[in-house]
Amino acid sequence: MKKIGVLTSGGDAPGMNAAIRAVARKCIYHNVEVYGIYYGYQGLIEGHIKKMELGSVGDIIQRGGTTLYTARCPEFKTEEGRAKAIEQLKSHGIEGLVVIGGDGSFMGAKKLTELGYPCIGVPGTIDNDIPATDFTIGFDTALNTVIEAIDKIRDTATSHERTYVIEVMGRNAGDIALWAGLADGAETIIIPEVDDSFDDIVDRLNRGHERGKRHSIIIVAEGVGSGFDYGKRIQEATELETRVTVLGHTQRGGSPTAFDRVLASRLGAQAVDLLLEGKAGRMVGIQNNQLVDHDIIEALETKHELDLSMYQLSKELSI
Template identity: 65%
Template sequence: MKKIAVLTSGGDAPGMNAAVRAVVRKAIYEGLEVAGVYNGYQGLIEGKIERLELGSVGDIIQRGGTMLRSARSAEFRTPEGQKKAMQQLKNNGIDGLVVIGGDGSFRGALELTKLGCPCVCVPATIDNDINGTEFTIGFDTALNTVIDAIDKIRDTATSHERTFIIEVMGRDAGDLALWAGLAGGAETILIPEEKIEIPTIIDRLVSGTDRGKKHSIIIVAEGVMTAAELAEIINKEAGIETRISVLGHIQRGGSPSARDRVIASQYGAKAVEVLKEGKSGVAIGMKNYDVIEYNLKDVFEQSDELDMKMYKLSKELSI
């Protein structure tokens, strides 16, 4: 192993830059040459590969997004596209690849390992939905962004005595909605992992109003339904007027939290160590606060499981 490359793929997440920095500097520390692949797998296909030095990743640990940029690539999903990507790796003398991203990025790396390129994956997604690791890069920062929004919205909800519905990201996973809802004191949290029960939601709203509650906060993950759809249902079924707030891509941006910077640094450095040891098809993650490595195939064997004890607790505390 003499030369490795690093790319970021899929949706950006705060802390990706910290992970790129760790990969580059750890690789150089270990005596390896390192290259950056720009624009994800599409950039790999197009040969957008440049050598990175220590200074290339200076002053990026505090920046959100990814300096290597990211892009979706329909072409890479085809066998022809994967072969083109593999040829670019060979043309540039790259012996191993670190892929920073989410589920789709991991799948791409798995295909490259089948073609003979040693790959190690670093989980970075605000959804925190990668099986095998307790935390992904970007989750903590996005969580704090959502909590900050909840706190601000609660102020105006109290002032106007209204029910607010806040829509957060989470197409297939409810981690962001659950953690933010519990930390923000939401009265109701709707997540993809649990069947929605409209009568229960309405009962909680009515019960709160009857005991003199002046406002309510409902958190809904986008994978359940939109905030607008839920507002229409509540108004139709209970005659309760609500206000909605869709946080959208504000959740992806911003300077990464200290926690995200630390785990990104740990994951990135570990990825280089694993590659240098000659391993391939490996994912990096965290379990019981220890940085671990595990088989990349395990990521797809089952879905990431939500902490349902936490969900139960959120319901108990929001009576």
């Protein structure tokens, strides 16, 4: 294999640039030409492809977002769209592709592999919802962004003796909410993986208020519903002054943490190694701090599991 392409797809995540850098420099180290594909699968279809040099990825390891940009691409889901993508790969002589993104991006990588173009998926999403890896690129940075925000909100909650409901991202997974809630001592964490009754949430708040507690932090994962809806219902049920904060896309931005930079560097380099070994249709990941790779479809068909012992611990520590 003499030419490898790299693209980022789906939602951006801090650390994607570190992964791009690792792919590019690992290729160049092995005397393989590397091509950056801009705007994800849409850019692949439209031919936004440029050869990368060492300097192309200089000074990007510390930057959030993705220098290759990203875009949604409904056209790639069609046979016609994939045919256009393949023509672009052929015209540039690209023999293998590294796809950095989430589960939707991985499905695209699998489709291209089935059509004769070897692809390796690198998990990049703040949601940490990709099975077969303990962590995804961007999760740690997003988590630290959330924790910093909650720390500041707690200062205000204490000063005004209010209950604060904080909605965090995560799509259908509760990882960000659970880890942030445990790290920040939240009184209640509401996640999709646990069916907590609303009455239990209200009872916990009332018990705390009765023993003299004057403020509370409630973390709501977006996968269970609107933070504003929860805030309204909580204030009506408890008569406690309640405010709502939706952290939104601040969670996606910012300079990646050391953990995400190292993780992205390891996974990006591993993806290139797999292509050079002749492997395809795989995703790289990390389990017990060891690099692993799995068949993409087998990995995605595995249910994402949250460590619910952490959830139980959060309840025990927030009595």
